[in-house]
Each structure stands twice: as structure tokens, then as C-alpha cells.
Amino acid sequence: MNRFARYLPSPGGAASAVLGFLILLAVWWGTSAIFHTRAVILPSPPAVWRALTEMAAAGALGVDVRTSLVELFWGFLVGTTLGLATGMALARSRAAAAFLEPIVETFRFILPFSMVPLLVVWFGTSILGKIFVVAYACYFVVAINTAAAIADTDPLILKAARMLGYSGMRLLLRVVLPAALPRILTGLQVAIAYAWVSVIAAEYIGAQAGLGYMITNAQTGLETDKVIAGMVVIGAVGLVLSQAVALLRRLAIPYRSSAGW
Amino acid sequence: MSGRPEKGSLIGYRLAAILFVLGGWLLLSWIFYSPRLELIPTPWRVATRLVELAHTELLSDILASLGEALGGWVLGSILGIAIGVLIGRITPVRLLLRPVIDFLRFISPLAWVPLAILWFGIGYWSKASIIVLISLFTVVVNTAQGVSSIDGELVKAGKSLHLSFRQRLEVALMSAMPDILVGLRYALGAAWGGVVIAELVAGDVGIGAMESFGGQSFDVAQIMVGMLTLAVLGYGANWGFMRAQQALFPWIVGNREA
Numbered sequence: 194m195n196r197f198a199r200y201l202p203s204p205g206g207a208a209s210a211v212l213g214f215l216i217l218l219a220v221w222w223g224t225s226a227i228f229h230t231r232a233v234i235l236p237s238p239p240a241v242w243r244a245l246t247e248m249a250a251a252g253a254l255g256v257d258v259r260t261s262l263v264e265l266f267w268g269f270l271v272g273t274t275l276g277l278a279t280g281m282a283l284a285r286s287r288a289a290a291a292f293l294e295p296i297v298e299t300f301r302f303i304l305p306f307s308m309v310p311l312l313v314v315w316f317g318t319s320i321l322g323k324i325f326v327v328a329y330a331c332y333f334v335v336a337i338n339t340a341a342a343i344a345d346t347d348p349l350i351l352k353a354a355r356m357l358g359y360s361g362m363r364l365l366l367r368v369v370l371p372a373a374l375p376r377i378l379t380g381l382q383v384a385i386a387y388a389w390v391s392v393i394a395a396e397y398i399g400a401q402a403g404l405g406y407m408i409t410n411a412q413t414g415l416e417t418d419k420v421i422a423g424m425v426v427i428g429a430v431g432l433v434l435s436q437a438v439a440l441l442r443r444l445a446i447p448y449r450s451s452a453g454w
Numbered sequence: 455m456s457g458r459p460e461k462g463s464l465i466g467y468r469l470a471a472i473l474f475v476l477g478g479w480l481l482l483s484w485i486f487y488s489p490r491l492e493l494i495p496t497p498w499r500v501a502t503r504l505v506e507l508a509h510t511e512l513l514s515d516i517l518a519s520l521g522e523a524l525g526g527w528v529l530g531s532i533l534g535i536a537i538g539v540l541i542g543r544i545t546p547v548r549l550l551l552r553p554v555i556d557f558l559r560f561i562s563p564l565a566w567v568p569l570a571i572l573w574f575g576i577g578y579w580s581k582a583s584i585i586v587l588i589s590l591f592t593v594v595v596n597t598a599q600g601v602s603s604i605d606g607e608l609v610k611a612g613k614s615l616h617l618s619f620r621q622r623l624e625v626a627l628m629s630a631m632p633d634i635l636v637g638l639r640y641a642l643g644a645a646w647g648g649v650v651i652a653e654l655v656a657g658d659v660g661i662g663a664m665e666s667f668g669g670q671s672f673d674v675a676q677i678m679v680g681m682l683t684l685a686v687l688g689y690g691a692n693w694g695f696m697r698a699q700q701a702l703f704p705w706i707v708g709n710r711e712a
Contacts, residue, residue: 202553206556209552209553209556209557210553210556210557210559210560211557212553212556212557213552213553213554213555213556213557214557216550216553216554217558233572234572234573287464288467291464291467291468291471292467292468292470292471292474293471294468294471295468295471296471296474296475299475302685302686302688302689303681303682303684304646304650304681304684304685306647306650306654307647307650307661307665307680307681307684307685308677308681309651309654310654310665310666310668310669310677311665311669311674311677311678311681313669314493314672314674314677315493386562389562390562390564390565393562393565394564394647394651397567397654397655398654398655405565408565408568408569409567409568409655411568412568412569412571412572417569417572420568420569420572423565424561424565424566424569425561427561427565428557428560428561428565429560431560431561431562432560435560
């Protein structure tokens, strides 16, 4: 058995996930073929494929994917920008840290998903509420990781840089941030996953388009084939997003690779 | 964040932070004041709503959410530890199951909510099953990681001492325990987000359902009571977990902050 293990894709990666999909597909196909499960409980893989291609051909799927991706983009942009700024302020200025820390430490316990009904009252079905949830979900993990990354910078590097005449903004941009980059990118990797989940969850209520809206809508109509098709699309987009951030990581810091499990 | 001395001189900034949040809240509730629709209720309005709800439905909603979160967490964690040990120690299981979990992890447990409603109907299991998934994926990965990185010397020592299966399992579990506990605690934290989303969609009881009803009647104070209740529950669960960990496994140090 260990001989085969050598040929398997490394754990945690995209290839392993694709292999897992194939294994699961076989089990799913077998179950629905042997037990003749009712379509409302477990439709067969071909039925789900038909639902997927029909939605894609009608253009509805494209609209949903685009809506979700636009919400993701703005929410992630706002959340990570504010998170990076907060993290730097927390780590670099004692006064800012004393001011921001109680706020961050209190608000990070207020769950982003618990605000969804509030945001529906405030912003209705518009994109603003979704951007808010996504940004809020990303913000804390980026802020905390950035602050920890900068605070853990080797003091010897800082001393050397100061001795060489670096200070202020130049020290931050040319020395501190590059040294903290690996851990900051770890924060971003977690944040993109949080952001994608939040998009879906925020679309469950008070939305008019998007993948989360699509699968709850299909559930209300007992269209299980569409629900599963939507879940597969959600998984595929999630896979592409995490691969994109992992690629960014490899390009930015080729000297450090992330480990599997 | 920064463990530097001279804390006393910074007390002013901390006070300023509290005043900033409270002042900002008051200011916004005055700016957006409208006699017909309370978009941002004042803090004391939220406090009175909290007292009102505490006399009626709040306790039963808290118990419902707590039951879903803890029930799903316990079941998911037990399954997660069992599967994690199998993946970590038995090669055929690892070859089959690890890719499956790598795939399923990309479909967030929260995306299962509509399917869970179709499978279980609106009730306890449509919500608890989501928490089972959240806990399962997290705990499996951490357990497998911990179990597969057991010190080889310990395994050899166990063999030479002719330990029974149960004793070897105990050695494996205990040396993987720091990793398992990190997974358990992370899952407990993530469970609350899962509970509230599942209750918002499949809303009959629970804090999410309470928020959802508040939203339908434009009762923002009720939604805010729900948000604060969930924050307190999440904080309390984390605190309780840390206390239990210190009592049960005092030899584990250094994984306090996530």
C-alpha cells in the first residue's frame, strides 16, 4: 500500500481534491444507481449535470457566478485593505494599539453572519450589505495576522536596517513588510476562504441573484439537482480562488512553501 | 499585541476607544433617527429590548442554539477524531479518505444548508448537521496531522513494552492531543456562525430565528440583542473550553491564542 502512496498527489492540494471528487462521484453514482434514490433526496450525477448545463445555457448560472464574484471582490478588497492598515497600526504604534485593541478584541466576537438580518434592514437587497459582511469577515483575520507578523519581526533585522539609515515609511515598506510577508499572506489565504463562504451565506437571505440565492431558491422548489449543481460550482470557484492565492504566495515568497496535512 | 511596559500611560487611549464606540453609536442613532423606522436604536433601547426578550423567548432560543451547536460539535468531533486516527495510522484509509476530505473542504459546510433542509426538513438536524460538518472537517485534519507526526521513539517504546491495542491508542491520542485540541477549539468557534446561518434559513427556533423574525418586523433592537447574545455565547464557549483544557490537560501549553 505504501508503494501506491508515493504516486498520490500531495495532501491539501488541488490535485488531491480532484481525486477526492472522482472517488466521491463513484460512491454517489453507485448509491443512486443501486438504491434508485428519489430525485428530491439524491439525484443521479447525470441529472445534476443536466441541471448544470441547462442553467449555464440559459445564462442564469453566469449571472449568479458573476454577482457572487463581484460581491467577493469588493468585500475582500475593502476588508483586507482596512485589515492591513489596522494590523500595521496595531504593531507599529503603541498609542494606536491601545486605542484599536479594545475595539478589535470586542468586535471580533460579533459574528459577521449574525449581522445579515440587520444589513437586510439597512441596505435591502443591494450589494452594500453583502460587501459589508464579506469585508467584516476578512477584516479581523487579516488585521490580527498582520499585527502578529510585524510584531514578530526579528529585532536584529530592524537594528541592522536602522544602522544602515532606514527609518519611518522607508523602513516599513522596504524592511518590515517584506520580513512579515509570509505570515501576512497566510492571513490573506484564510481571508479569501472566509470571504467566499460569507458571500454564499450573505446571499441566503435578502438577495436577488448569486450562488447562495440560487441554491436556497432551488431548495424551496425542491430542485435538489440544482442545489447540488450549485454546490459543485461553489466548490469549484473556491478551489480556483485558493489556488490563485497560493500561486501569489509562491510568486511572492518562493523560498517558503506551505505544508499539507 | 505589544507586551511592552508603561501600561498606565495608555489607559487614556483605552477609555477613548470605549467612548469612541459608544459616542459613535449614539451619534449614528441620532442622525438616522426616524419615528417610523428605527434603523439604529440607541444602546438603552437595545438594553430594554434585551430585558423584554429575556422575559419571553430569549432563554428558549439560547437553549435551542446551544443544543444545536454543542450537539453538532460533540458528534462531529467524535467522528472527526475517529476518522482522523484512521487516516493518520492506516494507509488504505488515508489513500481513500484524504482526497475526499480535501475535496469536501472546498465546499464550505455553510453551502450544505439548503441540502440539509431537503434531507432533514426544518428542525434540529437540519442545523446540527451543519455543525457536524464544520467540526468534522476541522477535527479530522488536525487529528490526522497530530497522529501522523507522533514521535517514532514513542511507537518503538510501545512495541518493546508489548502495549495492548488500547494502550497504544492512548499513546497515539495523547501525543496528538495538542493538535486535536486546537481543532476542537477552532470548530467550537466556527460552530456559532454555522448555527446562526442555518437558523436564519431554516428558522423555527434559536437565536438566528429570533433575529430573522426581528428583521421581518423591522425590529432592529431585537436583531442587535441576537448579535450580542451570540457574541457572549461565543466568548463564553471559548473561555469554558480553555478552562476545561487547563483542568484536563495541564501539560499542554502554548496554544492559547488562535
